[in-house]
Amino acid sequence: MISISNISKTFGQIAALSNITLEIPAKQIFGFIGPDGAGKTTLFRLITTLMVPDSGAILVNGFDTVKEYRRIRMFTGYMPGRFSLYMDLTVEENLNFYATIFGTTLEKNYHLIKSVYSHIEPFRKRLAGKLSGGMKQKLALSCALIHNPEILVLDEPTTGVDAVSRKEFWELLHELKQKGMTIVVSTPYMDEAAKCDTIALVHKGRLLETDKPGKITGSFKEHLFAVSGENQFRLINDLRNYQPGVSAYLFGQAIHLSFNTKPDINHLKMHLAKSGHGDVKVEPIMPSVEDCFISSMTSSGNH
Amino acid sequence: MQTILFILQKEFLQIFRNKTMLPIIVLVPFIQLIILVNAATLEMKRINMEVVDNDMSSSSRKLVDRFRASPFFSITRTTFSIKEAEKDLLEGRTGFVLHIMPGFEEKLGKESKASVQLLVDAVNGMTASLTNAYAQSVISDYNSDMVKARGGNAFISIMPKTIDIESSYWYNPQLNFKYYMVPGILVILVSMIGAFLTALNIVREKETGTIEQINVTPIRKYHFIIGKLIPFWIIALFELAFGLFLGRILFGMPVVGSLGLLFLFASVYLLVVLGLGLLLSTMAQSQQQVMFLSFFFLITFILMSGIFTPAESMPAWGQKANLLNPFAYFMRVIRMILLKGSGFKDIAGDLISITIFAAITLGMAIWRYRKAA
Numbered sequence: 233m234i235s236i237s238n239i240s241k242t243f244g245q246i247a248a249l250s251n252i253t254l255e256i257p258a259k260q261i262f263g264f265i266g267p268d269g270a271g272k273t274t275l276f277r278l279i280t281t282l283m284v285p286d287s288g289a290i291l292v293n294g295f296d297t298v299k300e301y302r303r304i305r306m307f308t309g310y311m312p313g314r315f316s317l318y319m320d321l322t323v324e325e326n327l328n329f330y331a332t333i334f335g336t337t338l339e340k341n342y343h344l345i346k347s348v349y350s351h352i353e354p355f356r357k358r359l360a361g362k363l364s365g366g367m368k369q370k371l372a373l374s375c376a377l378i379h380n381p382e383i384l385v386l387d388e389p390t391t392g393v394d395a396v397s398r399k400e401f402w403e404l405l406h407e408l409k410q411k412g413m414t415i416v417v418s419t420p421y422m423d424e425a426a427k428c429d430t431i432a433l434v435h436k437g438r439l440l441e442t443d444k445p446g447k448i449t450g451s452f453k454e455h456l457f458a459v460s461g462e463n464q465f466r467l468i469n470d471l472r473n474y475q476p477g478v479s480a481y482l483f484g485q486a487i488h489l490s491f492n493t494k495p496d497i498n499h500l501k502m503h504l505a506k507s508g509h510g511d512v513k514v515e516p517i518m519p520s521v522e523d524c525f526i527s528s529m530t531s532s533g534n535h
Numbered sequence: 536m537q538t539i540l541f542i543l544q545k546e547f548l549q550i551f552r553n554k555t556m557l558p559i560i561v562l563v564p565f566i567q568l569i570i571l572v573n574a575a576t577l578e579m580k581r582i583n584m585e586v587v588d589n590d591m592s593s594s595s596r597k598l599v600d601r602f603r604a605s606p607f608f609s610i611t612r613t614t615f616s617i618k619e620a621e622k623d624l625l626e627g628r629t630g631f632v633l634h635i636m637p638g639f640e641e642k643l644g645k646e647s648k649a650s651v652q653l654l655v656d657a658v659n660g661m662t663a664s665l666t667n668a669y670a671q672s673v674i675s676d677y678n679s680d681m682v683k684a685r686g687g688n689a690f691i692s693i694m695p696k697t698i699d700i701e702s703s704y705w706y707n708p709q710l711n712f713k714y715y716m717v718p719g720i721l722v723i724l725v726s727m728i729g730a731f732l733t734a735l736n737i738v739r740e741k742e743t744g745t746i747e748q749i750n751v752t753p754i755r756k757y758h759f760i761i762g763k764l765i766p767f768w769i770i771a772l773f774e775l776a777f778g779l780f781l782g783r784i785l786f787g788m789p790v791v792g793s794l795g796l797l798f799l800f801a802s803v804y805l806l807v808v809l810g811l812g813l814l815l816s817t818m819a820q821s822q823q824q825v826m827f828l829s830f831f832f833l834i835t836f837i838l839m840s841g842i843f844t845p846a847e848s849m850p851a852w853g854q855k856a857n858l859l860n861p862f863a864y865f866m867r868v869i870r871m872i873l874l875k876g877s878g879f880k881d882i883a884g885d886l887i888s889i890t891i892f893a894a895i896t897l898g899m900a901i902w903r904y905r906k907a908a
Binding site: 280281282302305306308310312314315316317318319320321325329330332333334335375 | 537538541545548549552553743744745747748750751752753754
């Protein structure tokens with residue numbers, strides 16, 4: 233369990249984290265969702281004792297990250313966002329090095345990493361620098377797991393990894409969770425949020441919301457529609473000017489339109505037809521985490 | 536302790552896997568010794584000179600013959616026009632012009648005193664003063680011969696007695712410049728390996744982000760520092776041995792003093808250099824920055840160390856500043872031990888200074904490293 237209380241950290245003039253208070257429960261996958269620059273990496277560096285907060289305290293399994301950092305390092309595995317293993321060592325040499333540093337060996341802890349490592353084992357004699365993105369990520373995860381950590385911290389592990397490897401990676405995380413590991417993960421991909429047990433939405437160093445993904449989407453109060461048609465740019469502007477209490481934003485191929493109050497869709501369609509939008513489709517949809525994110529981002533006035 | 540061993544194992548694996556590292560370790564001393572020792576000599580031979588003899592007498596010709604016979608000069612052109620000679624001097628075709636004016640012999644005969652003009656290209660001050668000194672000695676030889684030839688001429692009244700100076704050069708009897716250069720080059724080599732490669736290696740971990748992964752492990756900072764410094768300490772000492780061996784084979788470098796003493800001093804000296812490398816690495820974020828930083832420090836230290844120009848000829852403030860230059864200590868001590876055979880007592884003072892130096896540099900480096908990382 234990780235308890236974060238009133239954590240702030242600034243870099244020069246920029247507040248990377250302002251007054252974050254949060255409990256990360258044990259034995260589940262806890263996801264931090266937010267765009268680049270939200271402060272996810274800073275928070276992770278604070279949790280993994282790489283940095284000292286300006287104010288506040290973090291207790292990891294009851295140990296203080298500032299005073300008892302050495303204890304924490306024994307049972308924490310960290311996978312930084314950027315590949316940080318030795319490119320000029322082979323897969324096997326990297327693993328052996330990190331194993332010995334923690335006072336164990338690859339042979340002894342092979343069973344711990346088998347599910348991950350078996351994917352890259354055929355390439356164990358290859359230099360880490362010569363691996364593909366997905367293989368690098370699996371090697372990094374193997375190295376982070378080699379000392380059987382109780383807490384695993386993964387900073388954007390799936391950024392820059394192909395869709396198949398991403399799916400595999402999340403399956404691996406769920407396997408690890410089954411074994412009783414606490415997994416803290418961050419991602420800029422909203423679709424990965426649904427795979428976490430609990431998520432925290434962060435934006436510009438502030439915590440917007442923390443809850444189960446289902447609850448977050450369930451608590452979405454607005455009425456949401458997907459609108460698609462020709463000339464999206466003009467369409468989005470006309471939708472925004474349709475009536476007060478409406479927000480419209482581009483979401484993939486479609487425009488997501490949300491209303492504070494229950495709208496009259498026929499009236500909207502007629503309005504659009506009058507404005508010269510011919511073939512426009514308007515369909516009610518279920519909110520996704522991203523919709524919730526945008527909604528709470530705008531309502532917190534942090535646009 | 537075991538942790539340090541694992542780090543060392545990893546470091547050596549990386550160092551020997553690095554494709555540029557082995558050539559640096561083996562080829563650099565070889566090339567530096569061959570090129571620098573042979574090229575960076577202060578002896579000057581065959582200086583290009585031009586002669587403008589407007590007298591064309593037997594006396595003037597004798598003087599020119601003196602120059603012709605000297606190994607230091609080579610007459611590339613004789614002309615009657617001083618204008619042409621000056622033009623050659625200006626355009627760099629010659630470094631030195633001897634101008635004998637008309638009436639040289641006549642004046643010498645009548646007044647027992649004649650003058651010649653020496654024009655020296657002084658763009659390089661060191662070359663100019665050496666050229667001048669060599670030319671003076673040729674002319675003064677000519678002078679004394681003239682005096683002897685004329686017997687009791689009035690010339691003698693100018694130099695009533697001559698004192699013959701017989702020099703004998705101790706510790707380097709043949710004044711072999713190479714014996715002076717080899718130890719100098721070795722100092723540079725060892726220091727470069729120590730400071731530069733250490734700094735580069737540590738900064739590389741920062742640049743590639745691997746330090747991040749190291750920092751979340753139980754590896755302590757002193758483990759990491761020791762693990763980083765020991766490989767280059769060993770490699771630098773190996774370089775010294777290898778360089779000495781090459782110097783012996785290639786130039787017959789004498790080793791008068793005790794090698795054990797030399798390596799004792801070198802091993803302490805290297806702590807200073809490694810500390811410097813660690814200090815540099817804390818000041819830089821990328822390998823590029825560390826290159827520029829080390830370049831600045833190394834050039835300053837090397838040029839002040841007395842490798843080419845004797846440290847004793849520096850101005851007083853420079854000599855004081857040199858007390859802070861670790862290179863100067865090793866430069867002095869390695870020459871003392873190799874050429875002079877100085878013993879422990881002779882270098883004890885320097886050894887104490889360099890030990891204090893090592894403690895301060897390493898202390899500062901570690902303190903800064905702990906704060907920075």
